[in-house]
Amino acid sequence: xxxxxxxxxxxxxxxxxxxxxxxxxxxxxxLNATTRERILAVAAEIGYRPSPIxxxxxxxxxxxxxxxxxxxxxxxxANPFVAELVRGLGDECDEQGIAVVIVPPVRGSxxxxxxxxxxxxxxxxxxEPDHPELELVRRGDLPIVxxxxxxxxxxxxxxxxxxxxxxxAAAHLRELGHRDIVVLLIARHPDTPADERGGMSARRLRGxxxxxxxxxxxxxxxxxEGAAALRLRVLxxxxxxxxxxxxxAALAQDLPTAIVTMSDVVAIGVxxxxxxxxxxxxxxxxxxxxxxxPAASWTSPRLTTVHQPIREKGxxxxxxLIDAIxxxxxxxxxxxxxxxxxxxxxxxxxxxxxxxx
Amino acid sequence: xxxxxxxxxxxxxxxxxxxxxxxxxxxxxxLNATTRERILAVAAEIGYRPSPIxxxxxxxxxxxxxxxxxxxxxxxxANPFVAELVRGLGDECDEQGIAVVIVPPVRGSxxxxxxxxxxxxxxxxxxEPDHPELELVRRGDLPIVxxxxxxxxxxxxxxxxxxxxxxxAAAHLRELGHRDIVVLLIARHPDTPADERGGMSARRLRGxxxxxxxxxxxxxxxxxEGAAALRLRVLxxxxxxxxxxxxxAALAQDLPTAIVTMSDVVAIGVxxxxxxxxxxxxxxxxxxxxxxxPAASWTSPRLTTVHQPIREKGxxxxxxLIDAIxxxxxxxxxxxxxxxxxxxxxxxxxxxxxxxx
DNA sequence: CCGCCCCGCTAAACCGGTTTTCTAAATCGG
DNA sequence: CCGATTTAGAAAACCGGTTTAGCGGGGCGG
Numbered sequence: 203x204x205x206x207x208x209x210x211x212x213x214x215x216x217x218x219x220x221x222x223x224x225x226x227x228x229x230x231x232x233l234n235a236t237t238r239e240r241i242l243a244v245a246a247e248i249g250y251r252p253s254p255i256x257x258x259x260x261x262x263x264x265x266x267x268x269x270x271x272x273x274x275x276x277x278x279x280a281n282p283f284v285a286e287l288v289r290g291l292g293d294e295c296d297e298q299g300i301a302v303v304i305v306p307p308v309r310g311s312x313x314x315x316x317x318x319x320x321x322x323x324x325x326x327x328x329x330e331p332d333h334p335e336l337e338l339v340r341r342g343d344l345p346i347v348x349x350x351x352x353x354x355x356x357x358x359x360x361x362x363x364x365x366x367x368x369x370x371a372a373a374h375l376r377e378l379g380h381r382d383i384v385v386l387l388i389a390r391h392p393d394t395p396a397d398e399r400g401g402m403s404a405r406r407l408r409g410x411x412x413x414x415x416x417x418x419x420x421x422x423x424x425x426x427e428g429a430a431a432l433r434l435r436v437l438x439x440x441x442x443x444x445x446x447x448x449x450x451a452a453l454a455q456d457l458p459t460a461i462v463t464m465s466d467v468v469a470i471g472v473x474x475x476x477x478x479x480x481x482x483x484x485x486x487x488x489x490x491x492x493x494x495x496p497a498a499s500w501t502s503p504r505l506t507t508v509h510q511p512i513r514e515k516g517x518x519x520x521x522x523l524i525d526a527i528x529x530x531x532x533x534x535x536x537x538x539x540x541x542x543x544x545x546x547x548x549x550x551x552x553x554x555x556x557x558x559x
Numbered sequence: 560x561x562x563x564x565x566x567x568x569x570x571x572x573x574x575x576x577x578x579x580x581x582x583x584x585x586x587x588x589x590l591n592a593t594t595r596e597r598i599l600a601v602a603a604e605i606g607y608r609p610s611p612i613x614x615x616x617x618x619x620x621x622x623x624x625x626x627x628x629x630x631x632x633x634x635x636x637a638n639p640f641v642a643e644l645v646r647g648l649g650d651e652c653d654e655q656g657i658a659v660v661i662v663p664p665v666r667g668s669x670x671x672x673x674x675x676x677x678x679x680x681x682x683x684x685x686x687e688p689d690h691p692e693l694e695l696v697r698r699g700d701l702p703i704v705x706x707x708x709x710x711x712x713x714x715x716x717x718x719x720x721x722x723x724x725x726x727x728a729a730a731h732l733r734e735l736g737h738r739d740i741v742v743l744l745i746a747r748h749p750d751t752p753a754d755e756r757g758g759m760s761a762r763r764l765r766g767x768x769x770x771x772x773x774x775x776x777x778x779x780x781x782x783x784e785g786a787a788a789l790r791l792r793v794l795x796x797x798x799x800x801x802x803x804x805x806x807x808a809a810l811a812q813d814l815p816t817a818i819v820t821m822s823d824v825v826a827i828g829v830x831x832x833x834x835x836x837x838x839x840x841x842x843x844x845x846x847x848x849x850x851x852x853p854a855a856s857w858t859s860p861r862l863t864t865v866h867q868p869i870r871e872k873g874x875x876x877x878x879x880l881i882d883a884i885x886x887x888x889x890x891x892x893x894x895x896x897x898x899x900x901x902x903x904x905x906x907x908x909x910x911x912x913x914x915x916x
Numbered sequence: 917c918c919g920c921c922c923c924g925c926t927a928a929a930c931c932g933g934t935t936t937t938c939t940a941a942a943t944c945g946g
Numbered sequence: 947c948c949g950a951t952t953t954a955g956a957a958a959a960c961c962g963g964t965t966t967a968g969c970g971g972g973g974c975g976g
Binding site: 209221223224228253255256257258259261 | 961962963964965
């Protein structure tokens with residue numbers, strides 16, 4: 203008899219039916235006050251608590267939503283952006299009594315973890331609509347909200363104005379007079395050299411080229427003749443401080459006058475590596491971040507960065523998803539595009555007057 | 560017929576029993592290869608996918624663990640410590656195919672959210688064993704791991720050497736010659752003025768007093784006569800950059816020469832407020848953090864702080880919890896105490912020679 | 917006094933799977 | 947050729963609740 207008490211145990215002990223016990227917990231008004239009290243007393247006495255899983259099975263809802271991420275929890279949460287996003291999700295979910303569960307790939311397969319996820323809906327971060335492992339999601343009936351994609355059939359999209367943000371960043375550098383610039387894109391997979399073909403990186407790169415006044419066909423961007431010679435290099439790095447440090451190390455032999463990154467944490471890595479190497483920021487090297495996470499204004503110099511409303515993004519994603527879940531249709535759609543803006547702080551300045559090389 | 564296909568639909572369509580369908584997915588060896596293929600083909604065709612909830616009900620496990628936090632997700636994730644902890648949890652959980660769900664209070668009640676949590680076990684953060692709302696947890700049969708408590712009956716504990724860490728921080732200040740020090744404790748609830756009675760704050764405060772060579776009875780710590788006059792003030796702040804800024808503002812009229820905090824994010828807030836106010840760090844004001852989150856070495860000056868192995872703590876918590884769940888007994892115990900150590904960086908120095916007042 | 921409705925509760929169906937028990941047919945050894 | 951195993955899958959019980967349909971009795975209006 204050491205097992206967990208079930209609803210039947212309470213019923214027997216209180217001399218009522220299972221229905222009555224269920225009513226006592228969920229629809230008290232269906233019961234005479236005396237009976238209800240007796241049932242609750244018995245339940246308390248034998249330590250009965252309705253099983254959450256059984257409850258959720260019958261209710262056909264889990265009251266949980268999943269945040270699907272393309273990499274391990276370890277890697278993903280190295281980016282302060284994600285913590286901010288979760289804060290935003292929490293704003294909406296805590297209020298609605300919905301729990302957030304993290305859904306990273308399990309043994310390399312994101313399909314597997316989604317398949318097993320105990321959720322009523324999904325928020326997709328860092329995943330493009332044509333991702334091979336998402337066939338199941340595309341055909342499935344689970345409501346989803348996709349973050350930072352161009353469009354997603356049958357799902358709501360929360361995006362930002364990537365192109366404009368990147369354009370402003372690049373224009374800022376151009377106005378300062380930079381002619382030797384490196385763009386650090388985000389490496390989706392460490393093996394993929396860069397992701398210029400589609401998705402967020404492509405959009406932002408387009409914005410950078412536009413802001414620099416470059417033709418878009420200069421895809422490999424070696425040396426490009428503008429007014430003066432303009433040199434644009436593109437690298438892909440992993441999204442972490444380490445990634446930024448690695449990029450700096452790789453560039454140390456032939457440092458540009460400005461580096462524009464697609465993530466503050468990468469920018470911070472570049473900044474720290476530069477400071478460690480005795481390279482002056484912004485005197486010798488200008489750095490631009492992206493996201494405007496809180497830590498972007500904790501550095502010295504504080505980071506010039508493209509601001510996006512991360513928490514608002516999370517809050518909105520949760521709200522759209524919950525709406526879709528409640529409406530019950532499964533398929534839904536619509537795009538919310540949130541504004542970006544360049545925040546000029548201390549990590550950018552004009553390039554050094556005598557540029558070697 | 561627009562409803563989601565169930566196991567029975569597949570069975571009927573394939574001309575087999577529900578058992579066979581279940582076997583096809585879970586115990587393929589029990590089935591003839593031909594039959595299995597046919598079942599899987601039918602399942603794929605009609606888009607059948609076993610219901611995760613029903614599965615988990617029958618299995619009597621959710622394959623989820625909860626991270627119970629005492630405040631809203633919004634507030635909790637403002638502290639980079641939490642993101643680091645989650646990274647650690649992920650190291651273990653991702654590998655084991657266990658999902659992590661965040662369990663914040665729902666409408667102010669943490670008991671309610673725990674009651675509804677779809678989990679096999681809980682990790683308790685920032686909660687003391689005598690918390691009034693945890694009666695259910697204490698009596699319940701759910702395995703739990705408590706973080707940063709002295710002891711927890713029937714549960715595993717992962718803790719650090721708080722006292723020694725705080726002692727080292729204080730001793731460091733004493734050696735530098737500071738005689739006017741403020742300690743910023745963590746305000747558990749905004750209304751509670753300080754939490755000196757028990758728990759982590761009490762332990763760390765004890766460590767600080769010890770490191771300063773003060774008698775422990777000087778609990779209200781106004782002015783205290785040591786070798787030279789030693790002034791120790793204690794404040795409680797909320798754990799966020801804002802909390803640190805607020806504390807600085809409150810102290811601006813009567814600034815100490817050193818502030819020791821119980822959280823890096825608070826220290827960063829103090830630092831930023833000081834820099835904004837033109838107060839030199841560490842020249843005029845020394846600041847010590849606690850935790851050594853990554854951001855502690857992103858500031859300038861970099862933060863002197865008490866290091867604790869946060870990710871290791873998370874990893875170990877997850878491991879202990881999963882072990883307890885697998886062992887099935889429910890009750891378990893044991894304490895892992897992880898080391899702390901003072902990391903001296905740039906935010907501490909000797910106090911200014913001519914100390915006004 | 918009769919029929920109707922409402923109250924308070926029960927029995928049974930249901931949520932959607934897994935697992936145990938069991939049986940018919942096929943295989944095996946002797 | 948016969949009894950003992952093994953194989954392949956079916957039937958039914960089970961996981962632990964919620965929900966629907968329904969029933970007996972009391973109060974009410976007519």
